[in-house]
Amino acid sequence: MIELKDLEVRYGKRKVLQGINLTLKRGESLSIVGESGGGKTTLGLSIIGLVEGTVKGEILFDGKNLVALAEKELKAIRWNRIAMVFQNVENALNPLYTVLDQVSEPIVAHKLGDRKEATKRAGELLSMVDLPEGRFYAYPHQLSGGEKQRVLIAMALANDPDLIILDEPTTALDALTKVEIINLMHTVCNERELTILLLTHDFYAASTLSDKMAVLYAGRIVEFGPTPALLSNPRHPYTRGLLRCYPSMTTTKDLQGIKGRMEFFDDGCPFHPRCTQSLEKCREGAPRLEEYDGRLIACHRGGIIPLLELRDLSKSFDSLNAVDSIDITLYEGETLALVGESGSGKTTTAKLIMGIFEATEGRICLEGKQIHGRDKSFYQRVQMIFQNPMEAVSHRFSVREAVREPLDIQKQCDREQRESIVRHILEEVELPSSEAFMNKYPHQLSQGEAQRVSIARALVLNPKLLIADEPTSALDASTQAKVVKLLLNLQEERGIGMFFITHNLALARKISDRIAVMLRGHIVEEGPSNEIIRNPLHPYTKDLLKAAPTLNSNVPLVPKHTSKKKEGFGCPYANRCDKALEVCFNEKPQLRHFGSHRVACVHA
């Protein structure tokens, strides 16, 4: 129905849109999301021919190129075939006319009926958008924001268009009104088989009103695909960043921003200054929108890269399988929380990655390349925060020496530079960089300070992957909160992938993108954090959730270890599971996919 081909819009020399290719069939709905200033409104305006800039490329509407059309022909299409609900509710209505007059105006203007008919039709439309009849003769300033939005929708629908462009229809509305408007849009569009182009930064509106979603950044589309897939599994760093900024009841992780500001680039990927995985080539050429796994992504690296992949990783100490063929992927800039009780093999996994233990079987891949030997460059990219900072820092080292140690070992920079790097990193972890503090020894520090020193040590080499082994378990709540915030901020700034080991599910929920639940060397459940928290499938995860700290006074019932039968053959949770069957004791359940989850349980 409508097709945009290589659309480019410029205001003077500034390209506001470039290389836009979109196709929208009749009855489809497409949302265009992105930060404000990204070119969404310009896109909408260029379709109805109201844009003030120079437009290049083609906008084909039922085969007619709107760009080449004369204003007169355009007028016939505008409002009759393509209507737009404008943003900025306050100014879109003329304050001098009653709403009924305003809705009837396009009908009269396009000579689709005389004034009487128009007024009648306007009344119908207004009642359709659920505006109380008493408000028909009200002036715009007498209406509430939601009512004005309804009027605007009624106006757009006046001439029965085929394509309706909604520009931020729900912004600035309160929650209930927003839902009402969305519901209204739903019914109206279904009744009339409208094609919707929704321009918004509100993911809620986009998720409810569109089947497909395009993410627009600095005038270019960076990701395009089915809405649910894009929302549950964003693959472009920008899409992920937007979703992380968006507070919703679905996500559990703390809000994170996107570093930097939006800038327009003619060359290079527009997102590269803000992207945490950008390479040299990202600066040089703009990436093309290419297909990866059923969606289009414009990224030189093919979207968010898998930073760390553990494939069938096993480690046994004599007869004990401390880690039993686990399979985990951690993406760039994300946090994977490895949750489980003590002794479940979490720390062993961390040590396997760091090369402190040699894996019995399996592979470890970093940025897609398998790790064989670990040299200095490996440790530059991968760092670990140890569980007990007091032990991990030699008691003979002062703070200065401890933080400088990685630089000394890696032989980076000269003495003075190292000194300034140490000061800088200490400030970054919110420790004093004074001479007095840097000369302190570990036993003179508080737990929180020691942990920050240990974090500073891990960060001083600027790693891409940070393995944090219970970094906050020894800290009190307020210090823990600070340390966790610090880590999340660093993730936002540097795109550090974090492998966060904890036994605290409540903490994992706030900081992680994915959660993997580990039990006796096995991964029993793995998936996006919100899914694991909302809908745990494995009995062990359910019990962990029950046991997670709440502020209610009731103490949950947690199953006790009953050694009913032989251990070691079946499901690692069989002895504690109240739903255990015969098969649970005899056979190890395989990790199977359930939606975005993976669960190893026969009951799932």
Add this chain to the structure above:
Amino acid sequence: MHINYWHELIRNNFGKLGLAMLCFVLFIALFAPFLARYDPGEPSHAIFMPPSVDHWLGTNDIGQDIWSRLLCGAKNTLLVALGVGVFTTLLSTVIGASAALVGGIYDRILMRLIDALIVIPAFIVIILVAAYVLPNVWTLIFLISILTWQGGARLVRAQTLSLKERMSVYAARTFGANKRYIIVRHIIPNLSPILFAVFIHSATRGVFIEAGLAFLGIADISTVSWGLMMHHALRFYYLDVWKWWLIPTGLALSVTIMALVFIGHALETAMDPRLRVMEQEEWQ
């Protein structure tokens, strides 16, 4: 836990006493040439003179000034202490630490060797060897050292094994540190207190063995050694000379050995947390 061993040593009363005594002996050894009134080897006086203003401790059977010989003996004793201490500690460290760091078959062979050597009574072997060689100071130091390093090596090995597993060493490895860095920056600094203890113990043992051998007459006659002096003095037990010949010499030897033992004890207390706590409770 960070312990400043020097402070602990100073804080401990035994340590203070031991150090004071050792300093005293050291002072004598260093300034013997100035303090001594005669050449200790010069047999130019009347024999068996009782203490007088000229000869504070009289003279011996061949007319040497005993006071001068006593002063010079300190040098010999401390030289043995230092020599045996350094050499034994070095042997213990190299063997013990390398066994712990290399591990495997190398470690096993060395440990069995230590087991074998530890049952050999060092003193008797030294007597046998020394009886043939009549060693001078340096050969004696060498002899004592190569026969008594086993205990120290075991200690160092055990300590190195535990140091190797420290989190701080793992942390250094995760920064990309190589073996050399870890040994130089992490193992050796942390071994130092135990090395000092090994040093003190070997020094004590060295002094003891040297004196014992000389007392039995197994020594180069030309050396001025407290053990040898006692050996000679004892031959004239029927005369009065033991009062100013045997007793001061024995006292000097005791003071030296006690000084070392006290320091060793103080160090042990500092290193063993349980002993430390007990000590503190005692004082309170």
